[in-house]
Amino acid sequence: MDTKILLEQCQLVNFQKGKKITILGAGIAGLVAAYELERLGHEVEILEGSPRIGGRVWTHRFGNSPDAPYAELGAMRIPSEHEMTLHYVHEMGLSDKLCKFMTVFEESNAMMNINGQVLQMKDAPRVLQQTEGGIFSDTRYSEKTRLFAAWLKTIINTIAPGNLRSEFERDLQSHLMDELERLDLNPYFSEDGETIDLNSFLTQNPSFRAKCSQGLDIFLGDIITETSHDLLQLKGGMDQLIQRLAASITGEIKCNSEVVALRVQFDHVQITYKENGQLHTRRCDYVLCTIPFSVLRKMELSGFDDDKLDSIHNTVYCPGTKVAFHARESFWEKNGIKGGASFSGEGVRQTYYPSVKFNPERGSVMLASYTIGDDAQRMGMMSEQERFDYVQNTVSKIHPELNEPGMILDKASIAWGNYKWSAGGCTIHWDEADGSASYLKAQRPQNTLFFAGEHCSRFPAWLQGSIESAVEAVYDIVKHKPALQSTAIPVAVTVSGKNRQLAAVGSAW
Structure with missing residues (x-):
């Protein structure tokens, strides 16, 4: 559905303003939902388990200067037809940062x-x-x-x-x-x-x-x-979209607030989360959960119907692993490579080159390895140093310059399949009997507990999916008529980690 039409529909059904919504997860789905709910006159609070916001949008910068080179360890491109993603790029004043992303097979000089x-x-x-x-x-x-x-x-x-x-x-x-x-x-x-x-x-x-x-x-x-030849990126880093969205939200975003239990009741949701070693339980009128099902399935869940639990426990996630090298210089340009990707062989798969220019005095960055599936899983099992060594050894077979003394200045990597807060790179539909229809089960609410994220969308693995599902969840929340007039969102219980029953919940991590 067109972004403008969907947002207009949210306005039309927004008959009961002043709802209080607790959003779980400060990835792009949670941030977009918070932004739109506040614009509609509702009060939001975001609980994020990890120490950072952005979810699987993660721009790693090699240095603190404004022109430091960077690598995208998460989302790195925007298809030009993903109009919902571009809507928020424009809404956040980032239109001038959009530029072409040169993808695999676009650079004829790339290596194999x-x-x-x-x-x-x-x-x-x-x-x-x-x-x-x-x-x-x-x-x-x-x-x-x-x-x-x-x-x-x-x-x-x-x-x-x-x-x-x-x-x-x-x-x-x-x-x-x-x-x-x-x-x-x-x-x-x-x-x-x-x-x-x-x-x-x-x-x-x-x-x-x-x-x-x-x-x-x-x-x-x-x-x-x-x-596609029409892929885009944000010059300066994809995390600019995250930072602009977060700055546009007045509600509190609380990092290091790890949710360990969700209990669905008739007219509210009880959540238990861990903060500073303490377990807290509170009653929430409305909850929007954007936590990946790969993480959610490890929590204590009660009040969910069997079909929903089946969706949570059986949604398939594909691992993804990325390794980036901060290089002294863009040596690949001497071979006529201006962007795109090479195939480095073995388990390293794709090696991407930047199609934006960095300050040459600060070096450049290559995404030395981008893998999904079994290749990503194998690399995810390695220690970070083993992963670095393996990728350098493999990629140096097509780029021996990597082994020159001082060529690699720094390194960074992420194995999303092993990352605590995602436990997977993205959902996949390649091996599901019902194909992409599974997202309909994933997005279905449980009373006043709603769901959003790329796993709840027609566009798994893309920002577009997270954003579209977030706006659809906003629509469902604002049109929802409470069975009983609920109160605010007070803190109901605060207990120490020594409480036997609640401490057992936390041990699932």
């Missing part, structure tokens, strides 16, 4: 490591044909079909987690080559006939996706977005 052979990405499919043979040298199919298939495999190998790479291999061998042979592939090759426009191909040929396995079909839908 295939079984130890380092070459430019544009040459990879030809090499794949020569080294693998098999279906790629099967003369039953035209040269165009074989080259196109080799490009598809190159792209899938670069982006997809291991299980989907295997699914694509099976589908290709069994029937996808026949489907490619049937289609007119000429419009999707470049003028020199060596590269393809995957985005246009997938958009204009839904029949191809329909013949893929369900998980692969859903993933290819994600690739349409990820390989």
